[in-house]
Amino acid sequence: MIFYCIIILWLITDLVSKYFASIFLDGKVQILWDFLYLYHIKNDGIAFSIDVPFLKIVTIVLILGIFYYYFKEEKNKQSRLVDISFGLILAGAIWNGIERVLYSQVTDFIAVRWFAIFNIADSFITIWAILYIYYLYITWALVHKK
Numbered sequence: 001m002i003f004y005c006i007i008i009l010w011l012i013t014d015l016v017s018k019y020f021a022s023i024f025l026d027g028k029v030q031i032l033w034d035f036l037y038l039y040h041i042k043n044d045g046i047a048f049s050i051d052v053p054f055l056k057i058v059t060i061v062l063i064l065g066i067f068y069y070y071f072k073e074e075k076n077k078q079s080r081l082v083d084i085s086f087g088l089i090l091a092g093a094i095w096n097g098i099e100r101v102l103y104s105q106v107t108d109f110i111a112v113r114w115f116a117i118f119n120i121a122d123s124f125i126t127i128w129a130i131l132y133i134y135y136l137y138i139t140w141a142l143v144h145k146k
Contacts, residue, residue: 002080003070006087007094014095014121021109021119028111035113042105043117056104059097066090085131092124 025040045051052058070086096119099106111117 003075003083003087006084007091010088010091010120010124011095014091014119014124017120018095018099018107018109022107025109037111037113038109039111039117040107040109041117043108044105056101059093059100063090063093063097066093079135081131081135085128085135088124088131089128092121092128096121 021038021040025038027039029038031037046055046058066086066089070090074082074086096106106119106121108117108119108122110119110123
């Protein structure tokens with residue numbers, strides 16, 4: 001149940017944040033000096049604006065693959081951490097995927113100096129990776145505990 005709640009909550013959060021960024025962000029808005037700021041752009045690549053051939057097809061395949069893997073391999077483990085982490089990646093991937101398939105670009109608006117401009121969905125994907133790697137490490141550590 002938490003898996004579905006996370007997806008719905010964060011899909012709405014991502015959608016609303018991108019809507020407000022599209023409507024209200026005009027130019028650079030500093031948040032934390034010149035290190036963190038808001039700046040609205042349209043990104044036609046994948047993470048870090050990397051150009052990927054057949055991006056729409058790749059996006060759909062990745063989202064379906066993540067759903068399949070979660071339901072086939074992870075759902076039955078009854079781990080709240082796994083449910084939360086996969087809910088986050090799917091929430092991030094779904095709305096970015098919808099934008100990418102429908103508009104051939106994604107709305108980005110959070111900028112970190114010397115790094116990248118990204119959106120909340122990208123943050124969900126990053127948090128998923130951290131949580132899932134942590135889960136895998138803990139699982140591995142318990143199995144290999146002496």
